[in-house]
Amino acid sequence: MTKGGPQARQRIVAGAADMISRRGLNATSIREMAKHAEAPLGSTYHYFPEGKQQLATEAVRYAGETIARMLRKELEAGPVAGLRAFLGLWRTIVIDTEFRAGCPVLAVSIEEPPPGEIPPALAAAAAVFDDWEKLLANSLREHGAAPGQAEQLATLTVAAVEGTVAMCRAKRSIEPLDRTAEQLQALIAGAIKG
Amino acid sequence: MTKGGPQARQRIVAGAADMISRRGLNATSIREMAKHAEAPLGSTYHYFPEGKQQLATEAVRYAGETIARMLRKELEAGPVAGLRAFLGLWRTIVIDTEFRAGCPVLAVSIEEPPPGEIPPALAAAAAVFDDWEKLLANSLREHGAAPGQAEQLATLTVAAVEGTVAMCRAKRSIEPLDRTAEQLQALIAGAIKG
DNA sequence: CTCTGGCTATAACGCTCGTCATAGTCTAGC
DNA sequence: GCTAGACTATGACGAGCGTTATAGCCAGAG
Numbered sequence: 001m002t003k004g005g006p007q008a009r010q011r012i013v014a015g016a017a018d019m020i021s022r023r024g025l026n027a028t029s030i031r032e033m034a035k036h037a038e039a040p041l042g043s044t045y046h047y048f049p050e051g052k053q054q055l056a057t058e059a060v061r062y063a064g065e066t067i068a069r070m071l072r073k074e075l076e077a078g079p080v081a082g083l084r085a086f087l088g089l090w091r092t093i094v095i096d097t098e099f100r101a102g103c104p105v106l107a108v109s110i111e112e113p114p115p116g117e118i119p120p121a122l123a124a125a126a127a128v129f130d131d132w133e134k135l136l137a138n139s140l141r142e143h144g145a146a147p148g149q150a151e152q153l154a155t156l157t158v159a160a161v162e163g164t165v166a167m168c169r170a171k172r173s174i175e176p177l178d179r180t181a182e183q184l185q186a187l188i189a190g191a192i193k194g
Numbered sequence: 195m196t197k198g199g200p201q202a203r204q205r206i207v208a209g210a211a212d213m214i215s216r217r218g219l220n221a222t223s224i225r226e227m228a229k230h231a232e233a234p235l236g237s238t239y240h241y242f243p244e245g246k247q248q249l250a251t252e253a254v255r256y257a258g259e260t261i262a263r264m265l266r267k268e269l270e271a272g273p274v275a276g277l278r279a280f281l282g283l284w285r286t287i288v289i290d291t292e293f294r295a296g297c298p299v300l301a302v303s304i305e306e307p308p309p310g311e312i313p314p315a316l317a318a319a320a321a322v323f324d325d326w327e328k329l330l331a332n333s334l335r336e337h338g339a340a341p342g343q344a345e346q347l348a349t350l351t352v353a354a355v356e357g358t359v360a361m362c363r364a365k366r367s368i369e370p371l372d373r374t375a376e377q378l379q380a381l382i383a384g385a386i387k388g
Numbered sequence: 389c390t391c392t393g394g395c396t397a398t399a400a401c402g403c404t405c406g407t408c409a410t411a412g413t414c415t416a417g418c
Numbered sequence: 419g420c421t422a423g424a425c426t427a428t429g430a431c432g433a434g435c436g437t438t439a440t441a442g443c444c445a446g447a448g
Contacts (some may be wrong), residue, residue: 008395022306026221029435040396045437047395052436085388100306106357109364110301111215111292118366121315126364155361155373156354163300163357164349170320172312179349223405234426239407241425246406320421 009047016059021104023096025056025111025121041167056108056121063104065130068135075139079188082139082165083157087181091174099172105129106162132158143192153191157184203241205231210253215298216291219250219305219315250315256323257298262329269333273382276333278353281375284359285368293366299323300356306331326352337386347385351378 014039019028031050034041048054070089075082093101108125119179140150164180209231213222222300224246228235262285268275287295303317327348334344358374 006394024220024305026218026219027305031435032439042396042398075224102304105364106360107304110304111218111221112268116309122364126366128372129361129364152373152377155358155370157376159357159361159370159374160354161357162356162360163353166300166303166356167320167323167349167353170299170316170318170323176323176349177351178250179346180353183346183350183381200424224407225405234428236426236428 008037008039008043012039012044012047012055013062015060016055017063017104018101020056020059020061020099020107023094023105030055033178049053053121058107060105060108060121060124060128064124065161066130068128075135079093079136079143079145079192080185082136083184083188086157086161087177087184088096089163091177091181094165094168094177095174099169102165102169105167129158140188140191145191149191153188157188158162160184202231202233202237206233206238206241206249207252207256211257211298212295214250214253214301215257215287215295218301220380223287224249224283228322241304247315249314251318254299254302254315254318255368258318258325262322262325265329266327269329271387273330273333273337273339276330277382280351280355281371282379284355285371285375288362288371289368295361296363297356300360303326323352334382334385342384345380354378369387 010030012033015142016028019033019036022070031041032043033055045051045193067086067089071082071086074085090103104130105125109129110122111122113122115117133151133162136154136157140153141147145153160180161177161184164176167176168174208282210227211220213227213230217373224238225235227249238249242252261280262288265280268279286298299319301320302315303323304320305316307313307316327345330348330351331344334347335341340348354374355371355378358371361370362368369380
């Protein structure tokens with residue numbers, strides 16, 4: 001049986017991350033998230049009593065952790081290998097979904113917060129970006145890059161990939177990602193040698 | 195008088211671009227766009243008979259042209275000057291709006307299109323990115339960069355800036371943009387010398 | 389068997405959405 | 419002044435939204 005039980009919670013979170021990565025947070029309704037996960041609407045409020053914000057927050061963290069785990073593993077073979085895996089992951093997502101999906105973390109980042117407060121989903125997105133950057137920067141430093149350079153390069157890499165994925169979706173072409181990939185690889189390869 | 199007349203059309207488009215850059219396309223309603231431009235709701239359907247899609251398309255083109263015009267002008271002083279102006283523009287937007295606004299072109303790019311068709315606003319976003327890239331690439335080539343390198347660097351620049359602006363919004367900090375700025379400036383300065 | 393507590397089913401709340409229709413107002417040109 | 423056409427005012431349409439409430443199911447502990 002794939003339905004019911006606590007594993008439904010997991011399915012809802014994963015499905016929410018997927019839907020947010022396609023349509024953005026605001027265009028993704030709780031009803032659709034439930035349907036997509038084959039869970040009843042009532043269950044979403046059972047598992048996520050704080051409503052949509054909580055669900056979005058967990059979806060962002062889930063996607064962030066999934067990618068961070070992959071990054072950590074691939075970075076063991078060095079920064080260039082890690083970068084290649086990072087780029088390859090996004091390449092697969094964009095192509096397999098026919099340019100329909102992107103990054104849920106970016107999607108959450110560009111929604112205006114209500115005045116005077118920071119929604120938890122937005123804070124989670126910031127934490128995910130920080131996480132990814134730190135993983136890259138640490139690996140760069142460990143392989144001989146200057147500390148300041150490592151930080152800047154890590155930020156540039158994450159930002160460029162996020163931006164390029166969005167550009168690929170608009171253009172319905174993978175070419176921007178391949179161009180960005182070449183530039184970043186040359187950059188990072190150079191930084192750990194100099 | 196600031197109300198009424200054909201100049202209302204302009205105000206609606208400019209206001210729509212601003213609102214989309216803050217909340218994304220889906221979270222921006224026609225009613226709010228009208229109110230924001232101090233125009234009656236009926237007027238939006240008078241000026242934009244195809245409804246929201248048309249308004250979004252014009253908003254994307256408007257924002258794209260505004261920035262392209264600025265880029266064209268600043269690039270006359272060379273690629274590094276153009277890049278600096280580009281970065282400075284986004285820096286101002288992000289800071290002046292207290293991390294609430296970003297790029298409307300990016301915002302439109304990450305909305306899932308209906309199956310089997312490409313909404314005009316998405317096509318317009320792709321065209322705007324192309325425009326910006328071509329301006330940068332041409333300037334790079336004119337200043338001695340190798341053609342392939344120029345194209346890749348232009349794509350990287352646009353993507354990195356777009357991605358960084360989103361990161362700045364999530365983190366509520368301008369630091370990512372300053373880091374990206376340093377890296378891109380070094381890169382572009384290097385490319386037109388070698 | 390009974391009872392408890394996790395999960396589901398169903399319906400409703402007030403609200404906003406995109407869009408359309410219709411009638412009214414205003415202004416320029418004759 | 420009068421008429422045409424650009425613009426506005428108003429209200430409605432069905433639909434979907436996030437959220438809440440209430441009652442029901444049903445496995446497993448006692």
